[in-house]
Every structure is written in structure tokens, then in C-alpha cells.
Amino acid sequence: MASQLGGTTDRKLFQGLLVTLGFSMLTPEYIAPLFIFALYTYFIVHFKKTGRNAKLGELGKVFFSYTVYMLISSVWSKSHLSSLLISLLWMGCFLTYALIANVVNTKEKLKLAITAINVSTGIIGLIAIVEIVTFNLSKHFGWEHTLANPLFYELNDKVFKLLPVEIINKPYSSRASATFDNPLILATYLIITTPFCAFGTVFFKHSKNRRISSICLLLALGGVVCTFSRGAYIAVAISIIIMLISNKRIFRKLFPFVLILAIAVPLGLSLRYINSKGDFLASNNHRMDIWQYSLDMFLHHPIIGLGAGTDNIHTLLRDTYGLDRAHTHNLFLQALVEGGLLGAVFVGLIIAVIVKALLALFKGKSALYRPYAVLYTASLVGFITISMFEFTLQSAKEMMIFFALLGLIEATLRMEEGRLQLAEDDLSDYEELTSADYEEAKEKQVQ
Numbered sequence: 001m002a003s004q005l006g007g008t009t010d011r012k013l014f015q016g017l018l019v020t021l022g023f024s025m026l027t028p029e030y031i032a033p034l035f036i037f038a039l040y041t042y043f044i045v046h047f048k049k050t051g052r053n054a055k056l057g058e059l060g061k062v063f064f065s066y067t068v069y070m071l072i073s074s075v076w077s078k079s080h081l082s083s084l085l086i087s088l089l090w091m092g093c094f095l096t097y098a099l100i101a102n103v104v105n106t107k108e109k110l111k112l113a114i115t116a117i118n119v120s121t122g123i124i125g126l127i128a129i130v131e132i133v134t135f136n137l138s139k140h141f142g143w144e145h146t147l148a149n150p151l152f153y154e155l156n157d158k159v160f161k162l163l164p165v166e167i168i169n170k171p172y173s174s175r176a177s178a179t180f181d182n183p184l185i186l187a188t189y190l191i192i193t194t195p196f197c198a199f200g201t202v203f204f205k206h207s208k209n210r211r212i213s214s215i216c217l218l219l220a221l222g223g224v225v226c227t228f229s230r231g232a233y234i235a236v237a238i239s240i241i242i243m244l245i246s247n248k249r250i251f252r253k254l255f256p257f258v259l260i261l262a263i264a265v266p267l268g269l270s271l272r273y274i275n276s277k278g279d280f281l282a283s284n285n286h287r288m289d290i291w292q293y294s295l296d297m298f299l300h301h302p303i304i305g306l307g308a309g310t311d312n313i314h315t316l317l318r319d320t321y322g323l324d325r326a327h328t329h330n331l332f333l334q335a336l337v338e339g340g341l342l343g344a345v346f347v348g349l350i351i352a353v354i355v356k357a358l359l360a361l362f363k364g365k366s367a368l369y370r371p372y373a374v375l376y377t378a379s380l381v382g383f384i385t386i387s388m389f390e391f392t393l394q395s396a397k398e399m400m401i402f403f404a405l406l407g408l409i410e411a412t413l414r415m416e417e418g419r420l421q422l423a424e425d426d427l428s429d430y431e432e433l434t435s436a437d438y439e440e441a442k443e444k445q446v447q
Contacts, residue, residue, distance in 0.1 A: 010103060010423040013039075013046055014112075017103050020096075021404065022116035025189065025397055026123060026179050028152045030159055033092055033396045040095040043103070052421050054102050057410045059353045060094075066346035067091050070308040070339060077307025079315070086309035093399035100407025105420045107433045110372075110412065114196050115209060117404070121193040122216030125223030127151060128176035128186060132226040135173050136271070150177035168326065176226035181395060187224060187232035188383070188392045192401050194220040195239050195378040202243075202253045203371050203438050221261055225268040231389035233265050239382035246374040287329050287389065293321040294328040298337050305340030310394065313337055327394060331387035354380065354406070357413050364416045368433050372412045379405055 016039045024035040047054055056064060067090045074083035104113050127147070134146040148154065153171055160167045175183040197220050200213025224236050240258060244251045297306065297316055306312040310327040313334070318324045328334040335347050358380075361373035383402070386392060393399055414420055415433070422430060 010046070010105075010426065013043060014103055014109055016042065017099060018112060018116045020099075021113060022120045025120050025401065028156060028159070028179070029181055029396045032400060033089070036095050036099070036400065037092060040099060043099055047102070050423060052102075054098055055421070056098060057101060057414070059350070059357060059406060059410055060097055060101060062346070062349050062353050063097070063406070064091075064094060066343070066350065067094055069343065069346060073305065073307040073339065073343075075307075076304060077309070077312060079307070079309060079311035082311040083308040089396060090308075090399060093396055093403055096400045096403040097407040097410065100404055101410040101414070102421065104408065104411040105415065105422055106426055106430055107415070107437060110408070110415070111204065111209075113408065114200060115204075115212070117193055118197045118200050118213050118216040121190065121197055121223075122212075122219040124178045124186070125190065125216070125219035125221070127178040128223035128226040129219065131176045131178065132174075146173070149173050149175075150181055151179050156181065175228045176223065178223065180397060183227040184229060184232075184390050184392075185395050185398055187227040187229040187235075188386055188390065188398050189401050190220055190224045190227070191232055191235045191239065191382040191386050192379050192405055194224065194236055195243060195375055195382065198240065198243055198250075198254055198257070198378075199371065199375040201257075202247075202250050205437060217257060218260070221257060221264070225261075225264045228268055228271065229386075229390075230269070231386045233268070235382040235385035237261070237265075238385050239378040242378040242381055243374060247371075250374075286323070286325065289321075289323055290317065290325055290329050291333060293317060293323065294330070294333050294337050296321075298333075298340070301337075301340060303340045303342065305336070305338050305343055308338055310334075310391070327391040329390055331390070331392050334391045354409065357409050360413055361409075361416055365433075368435065369412060369416045371438070376405065376409050376412075 020035040020039055024032040027035075044054065067087065070090060071084070071087035074080050074087060077083035100113065104110055131147045131149040131151075134143075135149065137143060138146045149172055150156065153169065156169045160169050169181070172183050176186060177183050178186050180186040180189065194217065197213050197217035201210055201217050204210045204213055221236070224232050240254060240261070244254055244258070293316075294313070297313065306316075313328060314326045328337060332347065335343050339346065358373050358377055361369045361376070383392065383405075393402060420430075
């Protein structure tokens with residue numbers, strides 16, 4: 001554990017991070033990254049003053065290398081500007097990982113960071129629920145005004161017209177989008193963050209924090225249901241099942257939420273079917289066609305791919321295959337088509353490093369960090385599941401929350417292994433994680 005220069009404090013830096021985690025996702029896609037850019041500037045200056053260097057870690061280095069490769073791909077891309085901009089956006093959102101990995105360095109900061117994510121998730125879930133409730137009430141009772149869906153639709157319409165690239169902006173009145181641009185982006189966010197709410201419900205020591213997390217979990221599940229995404233339903237179910245089978249205490253705490261979900265999902269599917277006007281199953285056929293055409297694109301550009309971004313894929317799907325869709329609707333297929341086999345190698349390395357980090361958390365320090373390993377595994381498996389049906393890293397906020405997850409994995413691993421850079425105020429009162437930090441302090445070991 002590295003000691004630092006006297007008199008230093010990371011308090012303001014961490015407070016800025018909490019604001020970013022708790023508030024940025026409530027803002028439009030073009031506003032949220034500004035929180036990260038501003039905070040990272042302060043972070044670099046502050047760390048330099050305190051004699052520290054931002055460390056990426058093995059996971060960060062591999063992922064940063066991938067973003068550099070995608071930036072280089074703008075050279076051979078037929079949409080140079082679009083590929084350049086999306087690569088730079090990836091690099092900018094990657095700073096979320098760097099911030100969390102270096103700033104979240106004590107057990108108390110880790111808990112507060114998770115709490116900030118939970119509160120943001122609960123608010124977003126509530127907005128999604130209100131959108132769908134007001135839509136259906138207005139539909140059946142003839143009300144004229146409902147909550148905008150997406151929430152920033154009118155503002156987005158004005159801003160997107162000013163951008164140098166085309167961005168589709170459309171309302172999704174019958175499927176919740178909340179503060180995101182479409183229901184599938186909202187679903188991706190909630191799939192990543194819902195396990196964090198479940199974690200707080202089970203493991204947070206203080207009853208107030210557990211109650212807040214429980215409310216946020218209920219709202220998050222409601223938000224997932226209101227996206228009416230079948231892929232999201234499968235993903236959140238798998239995430240919760242992973243948490244349920246990991247620990248008897250988790251099973252007892254979360255089982256009531258499972259019952260609620262078991263009732264809500266069929267109702268959600270029924271409501272989507274009623275509101276779909278006959279296209280309920282059409283999306284499945286479209287996806288099969290998209291996947292087939294995307295594989296054909298890969299076979300024509302197997303080594304280095306088409307280049308970063310969705311523009312190249314969209315153009316080919318529309319002009320060559322006669323299907324006006326924006327992307328592959330599969331994260332891994334998207335990476336293969338964009339980056340070719342070289343990109344696939346980077347993705348494989350990223351997955352291997354993540355698995356290595358999670359295994360280290362599972363095995364380390366008498367299993368005290370195992371609950372966090374379960375949390376991150378559940379979140380990642382849910383993310384991977386929905387990524388089989390959707391391109392889940394197409395928007396700034398999707399990237400930010402994904403990199404936040406990776407940053408928390410890195411930060412927790414550093415705590416477990418004692419590879420920390422602490423300011424003096426942290427160094428003076430730093431304490432190791434113990435079983436007393438979990439809800440049932442009488443347990444000698446988290447099982």
C-alpha cells in the first residue's frame with residue numbers, strides 16, 4: 001500500500017465521482033460524458049500535485065489498446081469522420097474506468113459508489129414506470145398529455161440536427177426509454193445496474209442503506225419490465241439467478257423480488273403484444289436477417305473489418321441488403337464486423353482478463369470479497385446475455401456504465417490485493433474489509 005504526500009485529500013475528487021455516478025445518467029446522452037471529461041481533468045491535476053500517477057491495470061491496458069485499434073480503423077473506414085468520432089467517444093468514456101479504478105480505494109468509497117449507482121437506477125426506473133403508466137392511462141381514458149418518452153425527446157430533436165453525423169431520434173411511447181434514447185439502451189443500463197441494487201439489499205450493513213437499495217431494486221425491476229424487451233427479461237432473470245444460487249442468505253432476501261418479477265414479466269409481454277399492432281414477432285425475423293447479412297459483411301472484410309462505428313454497417317444493410325437497420329443487434333457480431341479478426345483477438349483478451357480478475361476476487365482473502373465477485377459476475381453475465389440480442393455499446397451512457405463496472409472490478413481487486421494509492425486522509429483511517437462490514441456481523445465468513 002503506497003503512502004502519499006502529507007496533507008493531501010481526495011475528498012472533493014470522490015464527491016465529484018459520486019455526482020457523476022448518481023446524476024450523469026439522468027441527463028441526455030450528449031451531456032453525460034461532459035461530467036467525465038471535466039472530472040478527469042481535475043483528477044489528473046490533483047494526482048500530479050499529490051505525486052501519484054493514474055494506473056490502468058491489466059484490464060485497462062488491454063481495453064485502451066482496443067480503443068486505439070478502433071481509432072486507427074477510421075483510416076480504412078468508408079465513413080472516416082463517423083469512425084473517428086465514435087472511437088474518440090469510446091476513449092472519452094473509457095476515462096470512467098480510469099477514474100473509478102484510481103479514486104475508489106477504500107471499502108467506504110466502494111459502498112458509496114454503489115449507493116450512487118443504486119439511487120440513479122431507482123430514479124430512472126421510476127421515470128420508466130411513470131412513462132408507461134401515463135401512456136396506457138391516456139390511451140384508455142383519452143388523456144392528452146403523457147410524460148415524454150424518451151424524456152428528452154424534444155431537446156434531442158433540436159440538438160441532433162446540429163451534429164455532423166446522423167442520429168435517429170424517434171418516440172417510443174409504448175415502451176419506456178426514460179432518460180435514454182430508446183428502450184434497448186435503457187434496458188442495457190438497467191441490466192448492468194440492477195444487480196448492484198440487489199447487492200445493497202442483501203449486504204449493506206445499515207438498515208437505511210438496505211431499505212434504499214430495496215426500493216431502488218423494485219423500481220429497477222419495474223423499469224426493466226417497462227422496456228418490454230424480451231432479451232432484457234432473460235438477462236435480468238439470469239443475473240438474479242446467479243445471485244440467488246451463490247448464497248442462502250441472498251436467496252432469502254431476493255426471493256420476494258423474484259416472485260414480483262415472475263408476475264410482472266408475463267403482464268409486460270401481454271401488454272407489449274396488445275400495443276404492438278402485429279409486429280410483436282417481426283423483430284425476431286429482422287434479427288435473423290441482420291445476423292446473416294452481418295456475417296456476410298465479415299466474410300468480405302475478415303481481417304481488419306469495416307472500421308469503427310455503425311455507419312458502415314448501416315449503409316451496407318440498407319443499400320446492399322435492402323434492410324434499413326442501424327447495426328447488427330449483437331455486440332460480439334458488431335465487434336467482429338467493425339474490427340475483423342484483429343478486433344476479435346482484442347475482445348478475447350478483454351474477456352480473459354475480466355475472468356482472471358473475477359476469479360482472483362472469488363479466491364482471495366478468506367472469501368471476503370466473494371460477494372463483490374458475485375455482484376460483478378451477475379452484472380456482466382446479464383450484460384453479455386442482452387448483448388446477444390442487441391448492440392449494447394452504441395451510446396455514450398451505455399459505454400460509461402459499462403466502463404464504470406470494469407472500473408469497480410479493478411478497484412475492488414486492488415483493495416483485495418493491497419495495491420492502493422491513498423491520500424493522507426484515507427491512509428490515516430484505512431481499514432481492511434471484514435465480515436462485520438456485511439449485514440450479519442455475527443458471521444465469521446461470508447459464505
